[in-house]
Amino acid sequence: METDGMNRRDFLKGTAWMGAVAVAAGGCVGRACAPVPGTMLGYAAPPLKKVRVGVVGLGSRGLRAPNRLSLIPGVEVTAICDLRPERVDMVKKWFAENKKPLPKAFTGDEACWKRMCEWDGIDVVYNVLPWKLHACVGVYAMKQGKHAFIEVPSAMYLDECWELVETSEATCRHCMQLENACYGEIALLEQRLCRQGALGEIVHAEGSYLHDLRSYFFRENQNYEYWRLAWNRDHKGDQYPTHGLGPMAKCLDINHGDAFETLVALGSSQFGVEEWARENLPDANPLKRWKIAMGDMNVTVIRTARGRVITEKHNVTNPRPKSETFFIQGTKGAVGSFPFRIFLESDSPKYSVKEWPDEKYTEEQRQKWMHPLWKDASAIAKKVGGHGGIDFLMDLRWAYCLQNGLPLDMDVYDLAAWCSVCELSERSVRGGGMPQKVPDFTRGGWRTAKPPDIQTVDLGKLGLGMEGVKAGAGYNGV
Numbered sequence: 212m213e214t215d216g217m218n219r220r221d222f223l224k225g226t227a228w229m230g231a232v233a234v235a236a237g238g239c240v241g242r243a244c245a246p247v248p249g250t251m252l253g254y255a256a257p258p259l260k261k262v263r264v265g266v267v268g269l270g271s272r273g274l275r276a277p278n279r280l281s282l283i284p285g286v287e288v289t290a291i292c293d294l295r296p297e298r299v300d301m302v303k304k305w306f307a308e309n310k311k312p313l314p315k316a317f318t319g320d321e322a323c324w325k326r327m328c329e330w331d332g333i334d335v336v337y338n339v340l341p342w343k344l345h346a347c348v349g350v351y352a353m354k355q356g357k358h359a360f361i362e363v364p365s366a367m368y369l370d371e372c373w374e375l376v377e378t379s380e381a382t383c384r385h386c387m388q389l390e391n392a393c394y395g396e397i398a399l400l401e402q403r404l405c406r407q408g409a410l411g412e413i414v415h416a417e418g419s420y421l422h423d424l425r426s427y428f429f430r431e432n433q434n435y436e437y438w439r440l441a442w443n444r445d446h447k448g449d450q451y452p453t454h455g456l457g458p459m460a461k462c463l464d465i466n467h468g469d470a471f472e473t474l475v476a477l478g479s480s481q482f483g484v485e486e487w488a489r490e491n492l493p494d495a496n497p498l499k500r501w502k503i504a505m506g507d508m509n510v511t512v513i514r515t516a517r518g519r520v521i522t523e524k525h526n527v528t529n530p531r532p533k534s535e536t537f538f539i540q541g542t543k544g545a546v547g548s549f550p551f552r553i554f555l556e557s558d559s560p561k562y563s564v565k566e567w568p569d570e571k572y573t574e575e576q577r578q579k580w581m582h583p584l585w586k587d588a589s590a591i592a593k594k595v596g597g598h599g600g601i602d603f604l605m606d607l608r609w610a611y612c613l614q615n616g617l618p619l620d621m622d623v624y625d626l627a628a629w630c631s632v633c634e635l636s637e638r639s640v641r642g643g644g645m646p647q648k649v650p651d652f653t654r655g656g657w658r659t660a661k662p663p664d665i666q667t668v669d670l671g672k673l674g675l676g677m678e679g680v681k682a683g684a685g686y687n688g689v
Contacts, residue, residue, distance in 0.1 A: 251379050251386075251623050252467070252653060252660040256358070258616035265290035265314075265333035265357075267324045267348060269298035272362060273339030277302050279597055279685040280337070281311055283610050284673045292317040292327040309681065328352045335360060335613070337389075341438040342450075346371035349386055353378045358385040360609065363453045364630045365389075369650065372627035376652050379623040386623040387609060388630070390457040391597075392535055393621065394604040396589065397548040398458035399582035399665065401539050405462040406664060409555065409580070410541030413463055417538040417547075418455030419524035423531055425487040429498060437498065443484070443505040448476055448636030449525040450505065453629045456523045457621075458537050466624045467662040469517045471649040476636035478506035483528030503528075511636045513649070516657075523632065551577060583667035584608070591670075591677055597685025607675075611668040620665045627652040 262285060266277045269291060277288045291302050291314045299318045306313050317327040324344075328336055328351050336352035338345055338361040346366045349359040359379075365388040366372045379386040392398060404410050428440040442450060463469055481503045492499040511523040524536075538547035544555040552567045553576045567573075588607060592600030612619050628649070635647040653660065670676065 249380060250653070250656050251376075251383075252656045253618050253663075254383070254385070254622070255616050255618045256383070256385060256613065259334055259613050260285065262286045262335060262610055262613050263289045263333045264335045264337050265292065265317075265327050265330070266337045266339065267292040267317075267327055268339035268341070268344075268362075269293040269295075269302055270339070270341075274298065274301065275597070275685055276337060276339055276602075277314065278305050278309075278681075279595060279603055280606055280610075281306070281309075282595060282603075282680045282684055283607055284675050284679070285614050286606075286610050287312070288314045289332045290315045290317060290327050290330060292324050294318065294321065294323065324348055325351060328355045328357060333357060338362060338365075342367055342442060343438070346375055350374055350378045353382045353384040353386060356382070356384065358387075358613070360385075360387050360389055361626070362389050364451060364633055365626050366630040367450070367633050369631055369634050372631050372650075372652065376623050376627050385613075385619055386626060387619050387621050388453065388457075388626040389605060390453050390621060390629070391601040391605045392454040393458050393461055393665070394584070394601040394608070395458070395535075395548075395599070396581070396585050397546075397551055398461075398537055399585050400577065400580050401458065401537060401546055401548075402461050402665060403580055403582050404546055405539065405541075406662070409544065410539060410546065411543030411556075413519055413539060413541045415520050415522070415540040416459035416463055417522040417524075417536065418457075418459040419526075419534065419536040420451055420454040421524065421526045421531060421536070422533040423529065424527040425484060425530075426491075428484065429488065429492065440484075440498070440501070440503075443527075444501050444503050446637055447478055447504050447506065447509075447640045448633065448638075449509045449511050449523060450633050450637070451525060451527070452511065452523055452632040452636070454535050455525070455537070456521070456629050456632060457625075459521055459523075459539070460625065460629060461621075461665075462539055463515065463519055463521070464662040465515065466622075466628055466653055466657045467660040468657065469515045469519065470651055470653070470657045471513050471521075471628050471631070472516045473514045474511060474632065474635045474639060474647045474649055475644055476509060476511040476639035476647075477644050478510075478640040479508040481506050481528075483507045483530075487528075506640070509636065509640070511632060511639075513632075553577075553580075582665070584665060587667045587670060591675065591680055594677060594682050595680050595685040596683050600685070602685050607668055608665065611673065618663055620663055622663070624652045624656075 296318045299316045317323040335358045349361045352359045484503045488499045507528045509525040513521040534549045536549045546553040592603040595603040
């Protein structure tokens, strides 16, 4: 693991460097689409009437991604890619059965993803490969002139975060992390509350990814080469932070008015995975003897430049129902999920601070503050499926933005800041809770950048209705 990712880039603070790189690449400087020359803050690419997508990685998360994307008007899946021909055939079968044009297939060898990125029949590379291939494929795609959309976490090391930022700036291509948790009902509602100031000044935010994945780690042929288990074997800290952190960062306008500044992380010892392996695997299975570095519970605390505090929790190795908890505390109220609860100080004469308001009040507030995107499109998204519809909402939004020449909801600086927690939390845990300075990937741009606001989509303009989508086409797994 690199330990000098921040120091080596101290010289990258000036806008002169950013402009020089962009000019050399024939990139963003002087482009009307970039509000600040040499940066991707607020960047909007020229509109694409038809968005041609190539999906790389057809494993558990990626197998149904081509199906889901093909249901969005104006989006055509023109290419699919996986090392295993049988996975490619499964996708082609669905396209044939649903009378959709068959995408071009890239398969059979380790370089097939490069050939897909180089092909001129796609505008977007939709990267659903294992973690270690996220950043390198994203960088290569952008260098081939493609927008890069990358599954979570999109980068595992600081060097990868910087490389994605620098490449996006130099090529003027979008690089967005596919963080579906930002599109859940309560996450969107919380963003709306914060944006409209209903909670006052935000003091603290808490996110978490608490999900029992023990049997998933060991499932036969589920994880190609057991790559996710192997990552947890070798690393400490929070290596999957963005589901809990992303929605909270959106609420606090991180990189667009505030910034991560200092991080501290602590991890428990490892108990759950090794215990499960001893009790459930046959003696002949070598995985039974693996020693796992990652502790069961990891807690990361981040202080921001404006003095707010974010707590991020990660636990995937102990028995409990799945919960991605989001909680926001402001000077005028608080709101949280799992279960949804809300308290606004303006209502305190009626409701005591000794307990959360009753179900009637809570439901009234849920309806009052429901985000327009959820109100307009959640029924269609739920029909398609994919983590309760949030996968489809996420894809619908970025496709709509590309088609209409709008800035994306999340940019490459969001990707880098959120993913920096992977390496920084490991450094902190291995250092006994040693504080870590979080790099400023915007190089000061966060101070004046306008927060990107998730908006709804014009379903009529898209020509999308309930009858136009196929039930169950989306992904519904972990």
